[in-house]
Amino acid sequence: MAYRSLPVVNLRPDLRSAKGANLKKGIAVRFLRVITLVSLDMIALSLAWTLAINFGTFLESPWTKKPSFILLILIVSIGMIATKSLYSPGIYRRNYTALIKAVTLSEIFLLLIAFLYEPDGYVSRSSFLISWLLSVTFTCTGRLIFDFSTKLLRKKGAIRYPIFVITDPEDRDDYVRFIQKENCYTLEGVVDSESLDRENREATFEFLKRQGIVETFVSWNAIKNRLYICWHFQTAGITLRILPTTDRIYHPKSTLWKIGNIPCLTIPAPIIAGSDFWIKRCFDLCCSIVLLILFSPLYLLIALLVKLDSPGPIFFRQERIGLHCKKFKIWKFRTMVTNAEKLQANLEAENEIKDGVLFKMKDDPRITKVGKFLRLYSLDELPQLFNVLLGDMSLVGPRPLPLRDVEKFQPPHFIRQEVLPGITGLWQVSGRSNIEKFEDAVKLDINYIENWSILLDMRILLQTIRVVLQKTGAY
Structure with missing residues (x-):
């Protein structure tokens, strides 16, 4: 069978996780570049301000008497330059037009701060104009010197x-x-x-x-x-x-x-490789613990209803194929008769998924009365929080499928097994059981993998609440 041909040892826990605490390659050189550029800008701006105060018309004010105000000038100016991405590599740091705009905006912003702080005292108009002209001149000159030095060193094979x-x-x-x-x-x-x-x-x-x-x-x-x-x-x-x-x-x-x-x-690579994924795992663990505590009364109520509705166990445990095609037991509240898996063979002809990879029936005769209600609001999935706690699943990810479905996979389908399976996912909030072809579901899973971010997980979780309450595509 195809899934057994995939190795399940010596692999990362998830496609999105790092094998170790890897820093972004070349981070030391990039850090040195930023520190050098910031230092040059600080020297240029400090020199410009000092010369402007000395050569412009002197005016008594805290800005001319207290050295601490130079620090404010540097913070505002450096912050404005940074927001324009002028400490980024390549052509971005050589964008002199953007640099002039950033320095000009910082001067205007300082003027506004001075007006709000002490309307009657800042610096003279001549000092302000000299400061602006010298700031523009010195920062641009610093960039030119840096670029010239960098090119010279690179010609000699350095940096x-x-x-x-x-x-x-x-x-x-x-x-x-x-x-x-x-x-x-x-x-x-x-x-x-x-x-x-x-x-x-x-x-x-x-x-x-x-x-x-x-x-x-x-x-x-x-x-x-x-x-x-x-x-x-x-x-x-x-x-x-x-x-x-x-x-x-x-x-x-x-x-x-x-x-x-x-x-x-x-x-781009992140500063710390795999950091986003480990934030996701911490979020999964914290949320699963909190939700298990909050839902404990609901668990007891559902367990009682399942037991009273039909004979058999409260929970349904089924072998699913998870990360790297490794088998694990998924937990659900039982929504079918006890011999449901044996009866499925007789119902294959009525499968409503056109390509036959998955098995779905809108009016499945194996579902119990309470089971139909639980499925309508996805309450049968709640015990999977234990799977999240054990590390077999995540809150958000591609759904783990039974062995019967995975055996029918084509090679491109196995990419969905490279990430941790989830209780909900893009597939579930984009149609749930209304999706008629497995290929459409796989496209959604691949779309999730390619576009994954913590923000996307949050959006899917919020959409899941809406989809469940609206009973969209549930049966």
């Missing part, structure tokens, strides 16, 4: 980013020439797109980490059918840059980056 290129052989030479024009990278190697295939992927990322690769350039043709691969780069702490193509492309996690004047997409 270059070690990079790797993954592309199809026919595009290799063009892309290498294209990247080398930027003159800030050290090319450590080039491989073809097969290195990202499932069987080669782990070895590729181990090699990239051993080589200390900071950024990897991947052609669109090499990644277009493997968009979920971005999680491997992110959890390795490696910035992924998608090389430009004539086709219009877009990925929700991408940001625009320019090499020269040519735009290409970048999927």
Whole structure:
């Protein structure tokens, strides 16, 4: 069977988690760049203010007498420059027009603060104008000196980013020439797109980490059918840059980056690899504990109703296929007769899912009276909070499926087994049982994996409450 061919050892707990506490590659160089630029701007702004006070018309005020006000000037100005992304790498820090605008806005903002703080005392008009002109001149000069020094050092082979290129052989030479024009990278190697295939992927990322690769350039043709691969780069702490193509492309996690004047997409790595996923797991654990305590009276009531409605156990435990195709027992309140799984074989002909991968019936004769009510409001799923607590499931993720369904998977379907399964997910809030084809459900699962964020999980949880209360697609 296909699912048994997948390895279940030596794997990360989830596609979105890191194997260890990996920092973003090249973070030291980036941190040094930001510190240097901030220091240059602080020197430029302090010098501009001092000269303006000395050479402009002197006016008695706290701004001219107290040194602490220089700190306020620096905080406002540096903050305004930072909001314009002028400490970011590449062309962003060389945007002199934006730098002039940021310094000008900070001067206007300081003028407003001075008016609100002490309307009758700031600095003279001549001091204000000199401060603005010198601030613009000195900060731009500092950037020019920094850029000139950086280019000089890079020509001598210093402060270059070690990079790797993954592309199809026919595009290799063009892309290498294209990247080398930027003159800030050290090319450590080039491989073809097969290195990202499932069987080669782990070895590729181990090699990239051993080589200390900071950024990897991947052609669109090499990644277009493997968009979920971005999680491997992110959890390795490696910035992924998608090389430009004539086709219009877009990925929700991408940001625009320019090499020269040519735009290409970048999927950045977080500062601490896998940090978002571990925040998700902490949220899952805390919420499951709180909800189990809050719902304990409801659990007792449902248990009593299930027991009175039909003979059999209160809970239904079924073997499901979870993360990395590992089997686990899922917990639910029993909503069917006790021999429901045996009866399913006789009902396969009435399956309403067109491709037959899943099994769904709107008027399933195996469902009990109480079971129908529990399913209508998804109350039968509440015991799965125990699965979340045990680490088999998450609050949000692709639904774990029975063995019967997974045996019918095609190879592309197995990507949904690379992340922790969930109680609810994008599939459930986008139609629930009204989805007629498994392929449509898989597309929603892949969409969730590619676009995952903590904010998306929050949205799905809120939508789940709405869908459950409206009884949308429930049976």
